[in-house]
Amino acid sequence: MRVSIVGSGYVGTTIAACFAELGHEVVNVDVDEDLVATINDGEAPIHEPGLEERIAAHAGGRLRATTDYDEVRETDVTFLALPTPSREDGSIDTSIMESGSESLGEALAGKDDHTVVVKSTVVPGTTEDVVEPALERGGFDGATLAMNPEFLRMGSAVEDFLDPDKVVFGARTEGDDTDGEAAYEVLREVYAPLLDEAPDAAVVETGLREAEMIKYANNAFLASKVSLVNDLGNVCKEFGVDAYEVADAIAHDDRISGRFLRSGVGWGGSCFPKDVAAITAAAKAEGYDPAMLEAAVEVNDGQPERLLSLLDDHVDVSGERVAVLGLSFKPGTDDIRGTRAIPVIDGLQERGADVVAYDPVAAEKMAEKRPDVAYADSARDALDGASGAVVVTDWDEFAALDDEFEAMAERVVVDGRRIVEPRDGLTYEGLTW
Numbered sequence: 414m415r416v417s418i419v420g421s422g423y424v425g426t427t428i429a430a431c432f433a434e435l436g437h438e439v440v441n442v443d444v445d446e447d448l449v450a451t452i453n454d455g456e457a458p459i460h461e462p463g464l465e466e467r468i469a470a471h472a473g474g475r476l477r478a479t480t481d482y483d484e485v486r487e488t489d490v491t492f493l494a495l496p497t498p499s500r501e502d503g504s505i506d507t508s509i510m511e512s513g514s515e516s517l518g519e520a521l522a523g524k525d526d527h528t529v530v531v532k533s534t535v536v537p538g539t540t541e542d543v544v545e546p547a548l549e550r551g552g553f554d555g556a557t558l559a560m561n562p563e564f565l566r567m568g569s570a571v572e573d574f575l576d577p578d579k580v581v582f583g584a585r586t587e588g589d590d591t592d593g594e595a596a597y598e599v600l601r602e603v604y605a606p607l608l609d610e611a612p613d614a615a616v617v618e619t620g621l622r623e624a625e626m627i628k629y630a631n632n633a634f635l636a637s638k639v640s641l642v643n644d645l646g647n648v649c650k651e652f653g654v655d656a657y658e659v660a661d662a663i664a665h666d667d668r669i670s671g672r673f674l675r676s677g678v679g680w681g682g683s684c685f686p687k688d689v690a691a692i693t694a695a696a697k698a699e700g701y702d703p704a705m706l707e708a709a710v711e712v713n714d715g716q717p718e719r720l721l722s723l724l725d726d727h728v729d730v731s732g733e734r735v736a737v738l739g740l741s742f743k744p745g746t747d748d749i750r751g752t753r754a755i756p757v758i759d760g761l762q763e764r765g766a767d768v769v770a771y772d773p774v775a776a777e778k779m780a781e782k783r784p785d786v787a788y789a790d791s792a793r794d795a796l797d798g799a800s801g802a803v804v805v806t807d808w809d810e811f812a813a814l815d816d817e818f819e820a821m822a823e824r825v826v827v828d829g830r831r832i833v834e835p836r837d838g839l840t841y842e843g844l845t846w
């Protein structure tokens with residue numbers, strides 16, 4: 414099939430390269446000229462395992478990037494993979510979706526039919542109430558509308574996309590005269606080669622609003638699961654109980670499952686914080702206060718301070734050098750959006766500490782945002798002379814730290830991710846164990 418994708422960020426580039434790999438002719442539209450040139454040169458604009466090889470294999474062949482929206486006209490279906498950031502109050506900002514949809518509408522004007530699929534994460538109602546009117550303002554009123562949320566994770570985007578546990582197809586299903594069946598047909602055809610390779614994936618065919626909500630429910634559930642295990646972990650700590658032993662035991666109950674049961678300094682990233690805030694704001698706008706989601710955020714917001722109060726129990730950090738190990742929101746990425754490292758750094762600075770941070774890949778990005786922090790080239794350098802260290806990201810290399818701790822002025826480590834090995838001579842505190 415001829416597939417176009419508008420927006421070539423984490424999601425857009427990943428699905429473009431993967432659809433090309435699966436045999437489709439793919440056009441990827443983005444406003445960023447450098448990014449478009451990078452893809453056409455056969456290189457990946459973002460770091461994701463397996464992406465560079467796929468772009469290199471298909472760029473100039475089945476995969477083409479462009480800044481020209483008109484190129485979507487020759488395709489059968491367009492996926493919108495544009496950003497849906499938060500406004501100041503947490504609610505979803507759909508302005509980029511609107512301007513992108515208008516440009517798409519202009520490009521499609523006069524066409525009889527074209528399937529437009531919303532891939533971005535949007536609150537229920539957005540596809541019909543925001544995207545469709547914007548397409549019409551652009552001059553195209555013949556869209557078959559669909560919503561197809563994406564569940565890939567950063568750091569394993571290609572693998573997650575190609576081997577999903579489910580794919581969700583949302584379409585207009587109510588009333589006699591709907592385009593729902595036509596939309597399902599198009600999505601079934603686009604996904605057929607992927608589903609051939611991933612036969613165990615569930616295919617969920619549902620309404621537009623349901624598909625939009627499924628994405629939020631998925632992220633809100635996972636974020637809340639981590640907050641619940643953090644809340645329980647805090648209780649464990651009060652009783653001197655190891656939360657990881659407890660989690661390992663309850664994980665045997667397959668109603669609970671062992672995934673997303675790692676307690677610690679909390680969740681971050683470009684999506685959990687944004688999506689929990691957006692669905693909470695949307696619910697409130699409808700007159701419902703989602704108490705569990707608000708509590709999930711409250712617990713998450715409290716974890717960095719709990720980490721620091723454990724450090725306070727051992728050292729007065731005022732005027733002292735303190736090492737922050739890990740800056741990215743999770744290992745395997747240099748992304749610092751929503752990272753717990755920021756409230757940890759803020760809390761240390763409020764205590765008058767001299768913060769020196771280390772991350773194997775994210776220091777450069779953090780330095781742009783936080784030039785007020787010193788950055789070390791290695792964990793060893795960060796620890797050298799420090800009166801305490803806090804661990805924010807579970808990078809594998811922190812598990813191998815050993816004699817590096819010997820250069821500390823005071824050997825105190827508070828671990829927010831259960832990654833450092835406790836050892837003789839080290840005062841080691843786990844956040845929830």
Ligand SMILES: NC(=O)C1=CN([C@@H]2O[C@H](COP(=O)(O)OP(=O)(O)OC[C@H]3O[C@@H](n4cnc5c(N)ncnc54)[C@H](O)[C@@H]3O)[C@@H](O)[C@H]2O)C=CC1
Binds near residue numbers: 419424535564
């Ligand atoms: N990053 C992730 O892991 C996941 C993200 N999502 C959702 O997917 C959507 C996209 O997210 P990302 O790919 O992370 O965003 P991103 O910020 O990485 O990429 C968005 C791209 O859109 C381009 N763009 C902006 N305005 C444009 C316009 N008017 N026309 C054409 N291109 C334009 C930007 O230049 C950028 O390359 C969001 O709704 C996000 O919540 C869903 C699942 C996973």
Ligand SMILES: O=C(O)[C@H]1O[C@H](OP(=O)(O)OP(=O)(O)OC[C@H]2O[C@@H](n3ccc(=O)[nH]c3=O)[C@H](O)[C@@H]2O)[C@H](O)[C@@H](O)[C@@H]1O
Binds near residue numbers: 678
């Ligand atoms: O909508 C999105 O963008 C994506 O958001 C998350 O993916 P991602 O943000 O890449 O990262 P996760 O692996 O889910 O981790 C999120 C945060 O939770 C934390 N976490 C995760 C698991 C756990 O047990 N404990 C824990 O603290 C991580 O450290 C990290 O800060 C979801 O897992 C994806 O399914 C979804 O598509």
